Amino acid sequence: MTNQNVIVSDRNPILGSKTITVSVSKSPLFSSPPTYFTFPRRKFLELLEAADKNNNNKNNLGAGKISSWVDSMRDSSPTRLRSSSRDSDSDNDEKTSWIVRFPSALNMFDKIMNAAKGKQIVMFLDYDGTLSPIVEDPDKAYITHEMREVVKDVALNFPTAIVTGRSIDKVRAFVKLNEIYYAGSHGMDIEGPTNENSYGESNQGVLFQPAREFVPMIEKVHFEAFITFTNVVKILEKKTKCIPGAMVENNKFCLSVHFRRVDEKIWAALAEQVKSVLVDYPKLKLTQGRKVLEIRPTIKWDKGQALNFLLRSLGFEHSENVVPVYIGDDRTDEDAFKVLREKGQGFGILVSKVPKETNASYSLQDPSQVNEFLKRLVDWKRKTVGEE
Numbered sequence: 001m002t003n004q005n006v007i008v009s010d011r012n013p014i015l016g017s018k019t020i021t022v023s024v025s026k027s028p029l030f031s032s033p034p035t036y037f038t039f040p041r042r043k044f045l046e047l048l049e050a051a052d053k054n055n056n057n058k059n060n061l062g063a064g065k066i067s068s069w070v071d072s073m074r075d076s077s078p079t080r081l082r083s084s085s086r087d088s089d090s091d092n093d094e095k096t097s098w099i100v101r102f103p104s105a106l107n108m109f110d111k112i113m114n115a116a117k118g119k120q121i122v123m124f125l126d127y128d129g130t131l132s133p134i135v136e137d138p139d140k141a142y143i144t145h146e147m148r149e150v151v152k153d154v155a156l157n158f159p160t161a162i163v164t165g166r167s168i169d170k171v172r173a174f175v176k177l178n179e180i181y182y183a184g185s186h187g188m189d190i191e192g193p194t195n196e197n198s199y200g201e202s203n204q205g206v207l208f209q210p211a212r213e214f215v216p217m218i219e220k221v222h223f224e225a226f227i228t229f230t231n232v233v234k235i236l237e238k239k240t241k242c243i244p245g246a247m248v249e250n251n252k253f254c255l256s257v258h259f260r261r262v263d264e265k266i267w268a269a270l271a272e273q274v275k276s277v278l279v280d281y282p283k284l285k286l287t288q289g290r291k292v293l294e295i296r297p298t299i300k301w302d303k304g305q306a307l308n309f310l311l312r313s314l315g316f317e318h319s320e321n322v323v324p325v326y327i328g329d330d331r332t333d334e335d336a337f338k339v340l341r342e343k344g345q346g347f348g349i350l351v352s353k354v355p356k357e358t359n360a361s362y363s364l365q366d367p368s369q370v371n372e373f374l375k376r377l378v379d380w381k382r383k384t385v386g387e388e
């Protein structure tokens with residue numbers, strides 16, 4: 001974690017007063033205080049001591065295990081296919097055969113729309129890497145004005161949900177649309193539209209929070225992660241004289257430990273630290289996204305379950321007349337692609353420039369192609385309504 005992301009209110013309170021306030025992640029986007037923890041002074045010192053012990057006692061998780069995590073951290077998500085030989089011919093062959101298996105959703109647009117004729121399309125959109133490009137600083141993953149406008153148009157024409165690993169508050173602050181469903185924290189926090197959309201759905205507020213009981217635990221782990229990463233910074237600063245750049249993001253029902261800005265040489269140390277924190281929390285698990293370690297409750301709930309929940313809420317649970325379309329770029333989106341594949345209904349569209357193993361049916365290269373696809377979808381709907 002960089003110093004800019006960690007603020008301990010000041011040294012004096014630690015020595016003198018009864019409570020200590022710690023803030024994590026100073027974001028230029030969110031003007032309200034980001035994530036604060038106020039701890040009784042004694043508790044804070046106890047936690048510091050415990051974190052130190054953790055570092056000494058629990059870091060030996062086995063070199064083999066950590067190195068396989070680091071291998072996995074090296075790949076973006078879902079796992080990129082690897083050619084046995086890495087020359088440019090085999091790279092090209094690999095790309096060609098991948099695009100045959102997962103054709104561009106733009107090239108297949110007419111085929112997709114033919115399958116949807118006379119049926120209700122429901123749109124599911126991931127946020128990072130799908131509606132906004134991947135950037136170094138997670139707090140600066142802005143959506144363009146053009147993308148916001150097209151998502152709004154889509155929402156006026158089809159029931160639409162944004163399904164994201166982020167907290168609803170954060171993604172709402174980026175997207176700024178009230179007409180849509182939001183499924184935050186990898187689907188563990190679901191809210192309906194707060195403005196009436198064209199389906200007459202409004203003011204639904206919170207619909208479902210299957211992991212509500214985990215919030216205090218998540219907050220405690222967040223604090224411990226803060227202490228742990230502060231220690232990592234201290235140790236690594238001493239050894240390498242560089243700041244690791246790890247960042248912890250509190251997504252309400254889960255945590256993201258970002259390592260995009262961490263030197264690859266110290267990924268193993270980072271993975272080890274994160275895993276050591278989790279040893280005491282068997283009800284939390286570690287998964288991976290794009291240059292991010294995700295700490296999540298072990299409950300059986302993911303973006304695929306959220307997709308099913310939303311279809312059910314919209315009255316389409318057993319309907320043959322619905323075509324769910326899910327667009328996403330991340331390993332966590334695979335859960336939703338898998339649900340669609342197993343249902344034999346709708347289409348998963350993977351956003352990726354490189355060949356990756358996926359359960360999606362089609363592909364788009366990047367958010368600008370997502371924008372083009374969504375525009376065509378809105379035009380198609382306007383045309384078909386005109387024809388009716």
Ligand SMILES: O=P(O)(O)OC[C@H]1O[C@H](O[C@H]2O[C@H](CO)[C@@H](O)[C@H](O)[C@H]2O)[C@H](O)[C@@H](O)[C@@H]1O
Pocket residue numbers: 126127128129133134135136137138139141163164165166249251256258260289290291292294330332
């Ligand atoms: O489900 P998503 O909407 O795709 O959210 C997954 C994670 O996305 C964010 O991290 C990713 O995007 C960042 C901004 O481009 C990038 O810096 C980071 O490396 C990516 O992993 C978000 O910050 C996480 O909290 C989400 O879990």
